[in-house]
Amino acid sequence: MKSGSHLERLLDKGTFVVTGELGPPKSVNREVIERKVGYLKGMVDAVNITDNQTAIARMSSVAAGVICVQTGLEPIVQMVCRDKNRLALQSDVMGAYALGIRNILCLTGDHQCFGNHPECKNVFDLDAVQFVQMVKTMRDEKKFQSGEEMKMEPRVFIGAAANPFADPFEFRVIRMEKKINAGADFIQTQPVFDLERFERFMELARKRNLHKRAYILAGVMPVKSVRALTYMRDSVPGVIIPEDAVERMGAAADGKEEGKQMCIEMIKKLKDIEGVAGIHIMAVEWEQAIPEIVEKACLLPRPPVEAPPELVETGD
Amino acid sequence: MIVAEQKPIEEVLKSIEPFDKILVLGCNTCVAVCMAGGEKEAGILASMIRLAREKAGKLVDVLEKTVERQCDDEFLLAEKELYDKVEAVLSTACGVGVQQLSALLQIPVLPALNTKFMGGTKDHGTWSERCSGCGDCVLELTGGICPVSRCAKTLLNGPCGGSADGKCEVNPDTDCAWQLIIDRMTALERLDKLLEIQPAKNWKTARDGGPRTQTREDVKL
Numbered sequence: 001m002k003s004g005s006h007l008e009r010l011l012d013k014g015t016f017v018v019t020g021e022l023g024p025p026k027s028v029n030r031e032v033i034e035r036k037v038g039y040l041k042g043m044v045d046a047v048n049i050t051d052n053q054t055a056i057a058r059m060s061s062v063a064a065g066v067i068c069v070q071t072g073l074e075p076i077v078q079m080v081c082r083d084k085n086r087l088a089l090q091s092d093v094m095g096a097y098a099l100g101i102r103n104i105l106c107l108t109g110d111h112q113c114f115g116n117h118p119e120c121k122n123v124f125d126l127d128a129v130q131f132v133q134m135v136k137t138m139r140d141e142k143k144f145q146s147g148e149e150m151k152m153e154p155r156v157f158i159g160a161a162a163n164p165f166a167d168p169f170e171f172r173v174i175r176m177e178k179k180i181n182a183g184a185d186f187i188q189t190q191p192v193f194d195l196e197r198f199e200r201f202m203e204l205a206r207k208r209n210l211h212k213r214a215y216i217l218a219g220v221m222p223v224k225s226v227r228a229l230t231y232m233r234d235s236v237p238g239v240i241i242p243e244d245a246v247e248r249m250g251a252a253a254d255g256k257e258e259g260k261q262m263c264i265e266m267i268k269k270l271k272d273i274e275g276v277a278g279i280h281i282m283a284v285e286w287e288q289a290i291p292e293i294v295e296k297a298c299l300l301p302r303p304p305v306e307a308p309p310e311l312v313e314t315g316d
Numbered sequence: 317m318i319v320a321e322q323k324p325i326e327e328v329l330k331s332i333e334p335f336d337k338i339l340v341l342g343c344n345t346c347v348a349v350c351m352a353g354g355e356k357e358a359g360i361l362a363s364m365i366r367l368a369r370e371k372a373g374k375l376v377d378v379l380e381k382t383v384e385r386q387c388d389d390e391f392l393l394a395e396k397e398l399y400d401k402v403e404a405v406l407s408t409a410c411g412v413g414v415q416q417l418s419a420l421l422q423i424p425v426l427p428a429l430n431t432k433f434m435g436g437t438k439d440h441g442t443w444s445e446r447c448s449g450c451g452d453c454v455l456e457l458t459g460g461i462c463p464v465s466r467c468a469k470t471l472l473n474g475p476c477g478g479s480a481d482g483k484c485e486v487n488p489d490t491d492c493a494w495q496l497i498i499d500r501m502t503a504l505e506r507l508d509k510l511l512e513i514q515p516a517k518n519w520k521t522a523r524d525g526g527p528r529t530q531t532r533e534d535v536k537l
Contacts, residue, residue, distance in 0.1 A: 007357075007517070008446065020490065058384045081469075082469070083379070086516060108469055108471065108476050108477075108479075109469075110467055111478070111485060111486050113486050118495065119375050124469045124470045124471070125469075125516075125517075127469070127471040127472055127517050128473075129473035129474070129513055129514075130472070130473065130513075130514075130515065130516045133515070133516075134516065145516060152321065161477065163477030164476065166475065166476075166477045166480060167475070167479050167480055167481060167482065167492070167495060168479070168495055168498050168499075170473070171474060171494075171498050171510075174474070174475040174510065174511060175475070177511070178473055178474065178511065178513055181513060182513055190477060191350040204349050219517075237479070237480040237483075237485035238477045238479065238480050238485065
């Protein structure tokens with residue numbers, strides 16, 4: 001047991017897990033988080049807390065993650081290399097752990113040009129692979145990135161992202177392998193719309209035995225309208241939307257219902273792919289849709305949250 | 317070469333506004349190649365200034381000169397008598413040249429250019445960034461394509477999730493450096509090298525370690 005997190009324990013038991021996503025508010029209002037947790041509690045096993053997603057300044061992912069812990073839903077706190085150097089990242093990992101956070105997702109981060117402060121200076125002291133390596137070194141070797149020793153280590157479950165839909169395709173599996181080699185315990189993929197490509201990705205992953213070395217959670221995203229779908233197709237790099245999905249959404253009388261239905265069908269198909277250990281539902285600013293999706297995708301009830309095992313901690 | 321571009325003329329005119337006698341000093345090396353501040357561009361700029369000030373009813377005496385390199389005192393000191401005749405120098409060199417001359421003079425030395433990057437000629441009239449002077453070259457590992465200067469996120473372990481159709485998510489006109497690296501390493505049959513994890517980079521040798529100076533004791537006079 002690396003972290004004893006609920007997510008880790010479920011995956012280790014072979015449970016097909018469900019994770020969700022929660023974007024912290026663009027304000028100091030903790031009620032926004034509590035309300036969103038309300039939609040998700042009992043529907044997902046853990047929830048990703050985004051870190052200044054799309055380079056828009058929001059409440060910190062660690063702070064929002066703590067509110068999540070207090071509200072009774074296990075967070076997967078995302079951290080990006082864009083805004084913080086290795087000093088700040090390590091400091092946040094330690095602080096997050098001390099405040100009860102047990103899952104951390106290490107990301108590169110969207111470029112700041114997409115956000116609301118495009119004139120800022122970026123950091124990218126580390127890349128996501130190096131970030132994963134650093135957290136693993138902290139946890140398993142009780143050492144800082146510099147090599148200096150630490151007395152009490154952050155026992156976190158380490159996550160990383162993979163995008164099977166960006167280019168070059170063949171290298172996407174290699175990059176995921178690098179993250180696993182660096183120490184990623186679990187992987188969450190970008191949302192799948194192109195099932196055929198995802199199947200090829202998983203086939204390559206299985207050939208390299210990656211599904212046995214880390215838990216791979218397939219991402220899905222319910223979309224509200226054909227406009228949202230074509231926007232992603234045309235304006236978000238690294239997203240592939242097949243034409244039949246656009247046609248289906250375009251022909252739908254009720255976009256929201258169709259979006260949820262397509263997401264449910266996708267989950268059912270993804271569940272059958274060998275090596276997929278769970279589903280990551282990215283319902284961006286549409287957390288209310290998650291209960292229905294989870295229920296209709298036959299993912300309920302979620303297993304109860306048990307008390308974490310006692311971890312003996314010493315040092316200062 | 318160091319690639320630069322001329323500042324908007326309004327900004328240049330504003331900076332020289334208080335002066336009635338200036339020297340426009342060109343530089344015949346990098347900024348001449350990238351057509352921003354060589355003899356020809358310095359001459360055109362001088363003419364534009366004269367015209368604009370004439371139009372504004374505030375005549376200015378503009379001297380013109382271009383030296384081989386403004387980053388060497390040797391070339392700058394050769395024009396000493398010119399500086400004594402003016403109230404300010406408008407340099408069309410890169411930021412290095414402006415500072416080199418400024419350190420020698422008691423009068424203001426003003427930049428006419430915005431210095432942008434170290435790069436090479438891509439096509440006629442197009443220059444692209446190729447090096448950020450990190451002080452610890454990784455080109456051996458990346459097939460001769462620099463991810464430090466050419467990847468928008470300075471990634472060292474492969475492309476981010478925004479690489480699509482060979483282009484960078486930040487700008488569809490920019491090639492994804494990692495797509496180029498992977499293509500090149502594939503052609504060189506060295507793709508396996510990219511599976512190795514590149515550890516956290518030592519940025520001490522880069523600008524992050526503070527302003528850098530290099531000394532060669534063996535060539536000091």
